[in-house]
Amino acid sequence: MTPSDASGNRWSDLDRPPLNAAALRRGLLRPDALWTSVDVVPRTGSTNSDLVASGGAEGAVLVAEEQSAGRGRLDRTWSAPPRSGLFFSVLLTPGPGVPAERWGWLPLLAGVxxxxxxxxxxxxxxxxxxxxxxxxxxxxxxxKAGGILAERTGDSVVVGIGLNVSLRADELPVPGAGSLALAGAKVLDRDPLLRAVLRSLEEWYGEWRRAGGDPVLCRLQEAYAIGCATLGRSVRAELPGGRELVGEAVAVDGDGRLVLATAAGVQEPVGAGDIVHLRPAGS
Structure with missing residues (x-):
């Protein structure tokens, strides 16, 4: 085994260079910015779990080059090769100006x-x-090339984002997964991609907070609906206890719930915490 192939060597895969933490801090940390710290670690179990346990200040950003116990909704787990994607979490404290019942919009905001x-x-x-x-x-x-998980911790919310960047077909965790590389992305350099996501998140979060969390006033509800591929499709929501709800996804309501128009002529909202799976109706 040559030194460049040694396990743990940061330059072992030259197609996947490490993130430049110093450059990220220069580009993101400003006196008037949301982001207050940016830390990059070579490996961790879950950036969400680490930030939840940290008790840090709002605007903390934790990035891992590799996650061994990345989590999605309902404690589903996933992993990816080192430096093949963006795996990071941010700590947000909406404050008293945003009612707690509107905090459920944060994962949708992160998606937009x-x-x-x-x-x-x-x-x-x-x-x-x-x-x-x-x-x-x-x-x-x-x-699917990425996912988002938001977890409340005291007066704050930790939002975790995982995004497959350079994964090749033979590295996909499941056949239906995707990556930016497989989608033909023009840019696979993770440094500018991470800066772009964090700047976009800072902008949307600022607008949402200035609007008191009102998704209509800050146009978040409109933007989510425009970008949501689920709307207009017939879907089957698998609910706890083996129950199902089938209908056409017609809207995302003011609470961020998906509204299904059923064959019985009834519009029923389902919340993210209410479903186990959301699949095409015929699957």
């Missing part, structure tokens, strides 16, 4: 911010699958 930033910075089409997935097009197929 991430999709918009990646679309601009990487030059590819992106879409959102309600409630927390980022979709890209590989060939003529929509595939």
């Amino acid at each position: 911010a991430t999709a918009a930033a990646i679309s601009r910075a990487a030059g590819i089409d992106t879409a959102l699958k309600w409630p927390n997935d980022l979709l890209v097009t590989v060939g003529d197929e929509e595939r």
Whole structure:
């Protein structure tokens, strides 16, 4: 084994260079900025778990080159090769100006911010699958390339974002997954991609907070609906206890819930915490 192939060597894969923490701090940390710290670690279990345990200040950003126990909704786990994606969490404290009942918009806000930033910075089409997935097009197929997990901790919310950047077909965790590389992204350099996402998130979060968390006033509800691939499709919501709800996804309501129009002529909202899976109706 040569030194460049040694396990843990930061330059072992020259196609996947490490993030430049110093440059990220120079580009993101300003006196008037939301972001107050940016830390990059070579490996951790979960950036969300680490930030939840840290008790840090608002605006803390924790990035991992590799996650061994990355988590999604309902404690689903996933992993990816080192430096093959962006795996990071941010700590947000909306404050008394935003009612707690509107905090549920934060994962959807993160989805809008991430999709918009990646679309601009990487030059590819992106879409959102309600409630927390980022979709890209590989060939003529929509595939999940990222996910978002928000967790409340005291008066704050930790928002974790995972995004597959350079994963190759033989590295995908499941056949239906995707990556920016497979979608034909023009930019795979993770430094500018991460800066773009964090700047977009700072902008959307600032507008949302200035609007008191009102998703209509800050146009978040409108932006999410425009970018949501789920709307207009017939879906099957799998609920706890083996129950199902089938209908056409017609709207995202003021609480961030997906509204389904059923065959019985009833519109029923379902919250992200209420579903186990959301699938196409015929699957």
